[in-house]
Amino acid sequence: MIYNQNDIENLETRFRANLINSLGGFKSIVLIGTKSLQGNENLGLFSSLFHIGANPAYCGFIVRPNEEKQNTLGNILNTGQFTINHVLPDFYKQAHQCSAKYNEGISEFEKTGLTPQYIDLIEAPFVEESNVKFACELAQKTNIELNGTTLIIGKIIKIIAPDSCILTDGFVDLEAACTITCSGLDSYHRTNKIGRLSYAKVDREIKEI
Amino acid sequence: MIYNQNDIENLETRFRANLINSLGGFKSIVLIGTKSLQGNENLGLFSSLFHIGANPAYCGFIVRPNEEKQNTLGNILNTGQFTINHVLPDFYKQAHQCSAKYNEGISEFEKTGLTPQYIDLIEAPFVEESNVKFACELAQKTNIELNGTTLIIGKIIKIIAPDSCILTDGFVDLEAACTITCSGLDSYHRTNKIGRLSYAKVDREIKEI
Numbered sequence: 295m296i297y298n299q300n301d302i303e304n305l306e307t308r309f310r311a312n313l314i315n316s317l318g319g320f321k322s323i324v325l326i327g328t329k330s331l332q333g334n335e336n337l338g339l340f341s342s343l344f345h346i347g348a349n350p351a352y353c354g355f356i357v358r359p360n361e362e363k364q365n366t367l368g369n370i371l372n373t374g375q376f377t378i379n380h381v382l383p384d385f386y387k388q389a390h391q392c393s394a395k396y397n398e399g400i401s402e403f404e405k406t407g408l409t410p411q412y413i414d415l416i417e418a419p420f421v422e423e424s425n426v427k428f429a430c431e432l433a434q435k436t437n438i439e440l441n442g443t444t445l446i447i448g449k450i451i452k453i454i455a456p457d458s459c460i461l462t463d464g465f466v467d468l469e470a471a472c473t474i475t476c477s478g479l480d481s482y483h484r485t486n487k488i489g490r491l492s493y494a495k496v497d498r499e500i501k502e503i
Numbered sequence: 504m505i506y507n508q509n510d511i512e513n514l515e516t517r518f519r520a521n522l523i524n525s526l527g528g529f530k531s532i533v534l535i536g537t538k539s540l541q542g543n544e545n546l547g548l549f550s551s552l553f554h555i556g557a558n559p560a561y562c563g564f565i566v567r568p569n570e571e572k573q574n575t576l577g578n579i580l581n582t583g584q585f586t587i588n589h590v591l592p593d594f595y596k597q598a599h600q601c602s603a604k605y606n607e608g609i610s611e612f613e614k615t616g617l618t619p620q621y622i623d624l625i626e627a628p629f630v631e632e633s634n635v636k637f638a639c640e641l642a643q644k645t646n647i648e649l650n651g652t653t654l655i656i657g658k659i660i661k662i663i664a665p666d667s668c669i670l671t672d673g674f675v676d677l678e679a680a681c682t683i684t685c686s687g688l689d690s691y692h693r694t695n696k697i698g699r700l701s702y703a704k705v706d707r708e709i710k711e712i
Contacts, residue, residue: 295669296622297662302560305673312673314557314659317637319589320677320684320694321553322528342553344530346565347650348523351511354565356555380528383697387709394703405705413505428526434649440642440656441556447649450523453506460504464514464521465687468529474697475529475684478674480712481699485529485684485692488592493689494603496614500596503689 323476327377327419328369337402338366339393351450362395379424380473425471532685536586536628537578546611547575560659571604588633589682634680
């Protein structure tokens with residue numbers, strides 16, 4: 295099937311949302327934990343997390359102008375902190391439920407049964423059930439005026455991962471950590487490793503490592 | 504294992520690169536096809552593609568200031584067009600090889616054996632071996648001054664996907680399309696569906712769809 299620009303613009307809204315959200319391929323799916331200045335905990339589901347740099351360690355994600363995402367955004371802007379928590383098969387339904395439009399002041403932790411966890415001096419809550427998780431401080435907020443979304447860039451200031459999942463070269467075995475992936479707006483997937491490949495050079499054949 | 508901010512800053516460079524690149528979870532892995540003003544084809548491997556909006560249909564990705572990514576960036580800025588092509592298990596090694604630092608003017612298509620494909624009036628090459636692929640026109644370039652990277656936002660103007668993979672609600676079954684995912688800098692994975700979930704609402708239990 296080929297969709298041209300006119301076709302895309304004329305698609306039924308929900309069909310287009312499913313189609314366009316599928317095009318990005320398999321995506322990261324994480325729960326972002328924040329706390330309001332009043333002390334209310336919030337947990338939001340995001341599928342747009344991406345790597346920006348390793349040194350300094352930066353990541354970014356997009357906040358859509360939906361009501362339920364504005365609590366996450368507001369808390370980050372007010373407190374400068376957030377946590378990012380990988381999702382496991384054991385609690386993917388609870389994670390999905392965190393995308394519902396709860397009013398400000400309602401904790402998704404309470405509503406879903408996920409457990410807030412506080413580690414050292416980080417004021418935003420982690421998800422205790424997550425294996426791989428990290429804390430960020432707000433590094434930059436950029437408005438994307440094309441469509442009213444917001445790019446949040448975080449500096450990674452604390453990382454938690456099971457010892458057994460961190461290989462000697464720093465690679466985290468996300469399958470061993472039970473991290474899952476998602477596609478489209480609502481589909482969740484486990485993974486099976488095909489292979490790790492050596493660093494690519496122009497004059498050398500790559501091999502499995 | 505817990506890494507604090509000082510630990511992260513003091514890690515050995517390669518260890519840190521592997522660790523930080525793993526934290527984003529499973530990621531989209533795509534080949535971006537471009538053509539220079541002189542007509543040279545280029546194919547670059549990117550793992551930072553993310554969804555920005557469905558209407559208008561926008562996606563974004565980060566270009567690191569590495570030599571081999573600058574050809575992709577230059578071509579996009581000069582021609583305003585690029586294609587995004589999903590990766591299959593059949594050619595994941597060729598896709599990985601596209602991350603080697605080939606000089607400008609050297610075609611990764613020729614070096615890897617992947618096949619350039621031209622569809623309708625799109626001037627940038629698609630990857631014939633890909634099942635799900637789409638073309639974008641440059642919508643916005645934003646410099647991320649924190650670390651010298653560049654955010655490119657594309658407007659999706661043409662979509663190609665196998666009929667059999669597009670469900671009646673617009674969701675693309677990426678497993679049926681054999682799209683793969685990646686983690687870290689160099690690990691590739693197939694997926695196994697756990698489930699699709701209904702739209703989450705505050706007052707209704709979610710169910711599998």
